[in-house]
Amino acid sequence: MTLRASKATARVPDPSCRTVRITDVAAAAGVSAITVSRALNTPQLLSKTTLRRVLAAVDRLGYVPNLTAGALSSRRSRMVVAIVPTIASPMYAEALQAFTRTLAASGYHVLLGLGGFDSEDEERLITAMLGRQPDGVLLVGAVHSPTARRRLAEAGVPIVEIWGDSAEPLDIQVGFSHRGAGEAVAHHLCDNGYRAFGIVSSDDPRALERLDGFRAALERRGLSLLVQRLLPPPSTVLDGRRVLPDLLDALPRGAAVFCSSDMLATGLVIEARARGILIPDDLALCGFGDLDIGRAIEPALTTVSVDGNEMGQLAARCIIDRLSGRQIQQRVALPVEIVRRQTT
Amino acid sequence: MTLRASKATARVPDPSCRTVRITDVAAAAGVSAITVSRALNTPQLLSKTTLRRVLAAVDRLGYVPNLTAGALSSRRSRMVVAIVPTIASPMYAEALQAFTRTLAASGYHVLLGLGGFDSEDEERLITAMLGRQPDGVLLVGAVHSPTARRRLAEAGVPIVEIWGDSAEPLDIQVGFSHRGAGEAVAHHLCDNGYRAFGIVSSDDPRALERLDGFRAALERRGLSLLVQRLLPPPSTVLDGRRVLPDLLDALPRGAAVFCSSDMLATGLVIEARARGILIPDDLALCGFGDLDIGRAIEPALTTVSVDGNEMGQLAARCIIDRLSGRQIQQRVALPVEIVRRQTT
DNA sequence: CCTTCGAATGGTACCGCTACCATTGACATG
DNA sequence: CATGTCAATGGTAGCGGTACCATTCGAAGG
Structure with a gap:
């Protein structure tokens, strides 16, 4: 047999690429x-x-x-995908930050995916991300596309859904009851003597669920919502300012308004003060999220406190523990607490 | 030669792992x-x-x-690393969001790294991230560790530094002059008749550079800073409220204070109103960042506007263009604009 | 007719690492 | 002394794609 160059010659080893192997x-x-x-x-x-x-x-x-080569060989990428609707909102940003930090401490890196599109884009994004062979997935909010849900389920890695309490989580769920939070606010307001109610909410599935809980609890007490305003997310302080006149038109003096975020509630506080409306006497407010600004504004916001930091950390722990073969709790419900300050 | 099983038998093909290849x-x-x-x-x-x-x-x-396999073979991972000090601050979050969205549209995914530690941790993080063979790197703020800088330079991929204007960028720079912004604020305040000055700043390298510019400009005009308070990052609205008494002690009526963020300035506004101090007559304020809250607060903040969204988008464009072989501008200086509202 | 050329497709050898066993040698055991 | 055990290390064959050519085939050109 004659000695000859192999038919398909080897890939040229680029001399400029002198990485250490x-x-x-x-x-x-x-x-x-x-x-x-x-x-x-x-x-x-x-x-x-x-x-x-x-x-x-x-x-x-x-x-x-070269972690890419290592991942291919070991079938463990030490990467975790996080799909978040937005990081412009401090609530999600805080959770994502805690998630990323906790994972980093165990040697995992986070691949960031920004959702908040239509279902088809979401499906493409999730598919592409799964092609990276992540060792786990974090989802904020529900995934709607059935194809995406199936692919996630079939990926065979821990999937954590946070910020929600869907009845049918894909795998692990770390969240709280949005409905329950809405109900708790309703009871808090009723118990403090308010009898006329309004709502200002971001048009976002989780906020809407809180709204539903709020309304249902009112109805059970024979009370009802006099006005409800939905705003496109993300909700801003300025949105809150702008929406006040509408509310005032629809509500009697002494009514209470539940806002889907502390941002909106802060805007209402600012506009109310600018108009000489007394809070909480003329108008009572309850926010959501327990953000810095709500604590600092005068009067300080009564709000629903949820710990985004802890949620992110817990979600990361769940993934790490599951990957290390430890038994974990599949459903973690975080407490929500109504923090009464000066607006109720 | 006897027929026998090969010495090192093949890796067992896990039957449960029936992924489609x-x-x-x-x-x-x-x-x-x-x-x-x-x-x-x-x-x-x-x-x-x-x-x-x-x-x-x-x-x-x-x-x-399987994008991992594809990346190993083609030596193009279609991943870009983003190292950000924090995403809890809306300024960085906005830039990161725009960066991620723009890259996603071209098929790139973002690996998120949270810095803000000491130099040694930073070095470890960057090293690990480079092991993922990213096609590009985004850095917010300067990298200090010389080892990390060398490794980044040697990685042979586009490196974009945003939010800064270091004299020696590693590669591409998309930012604005912090020093110049501080000077502009000084001139704005001087030109509007203020003669006594204070500063409240987050103890963060970029904020400190603005502070330096501010002070230098004052000195050139024969004026000087009467009080300077540094706060550990991240700065919050509550921090702003708490720091007001200190400032009042050190400043005469009619002084102007430059705050390193709109958060701090908002806190000062709130606390000042609570104490019956008139803004801008008793105390003038200038913030930084042009955040939603600064626009919405009463009186609305005079501030320095920088477009985080555009910075993120431009940074992404630079990386995409460089990777497609197009010629790009290595240094992009974004304009900063002083937006005068009601606090000066 | 043969040659040339370009479009379409295929074969092979990697990319850089790790799983799976095998091997080696020191030491303990019966 | 044979044997078993254990700690430390190595050889080989992939992981699942893609780069680099080679090949095939039909059309165009002489």
């Missing part, structure tokens, strides 16, 4: 590639001396492991 | 794997009929390409 480290340390791999991933398996020698070589050569 | 699609469509790859990546190379047949098979089997 695991085999370079192995050669430098006088060990095999697998030993270098172990030095970095499971150092307890190596003898002290070998470990030291390998780590010295890693340092000397400035070796940075 | 490119070869499955190829078999189903009666073409080779590479043709399927082309159907998804460079469809213009295929004939209409073959393309249709392959895409039908993709659909039928629910094939989701």
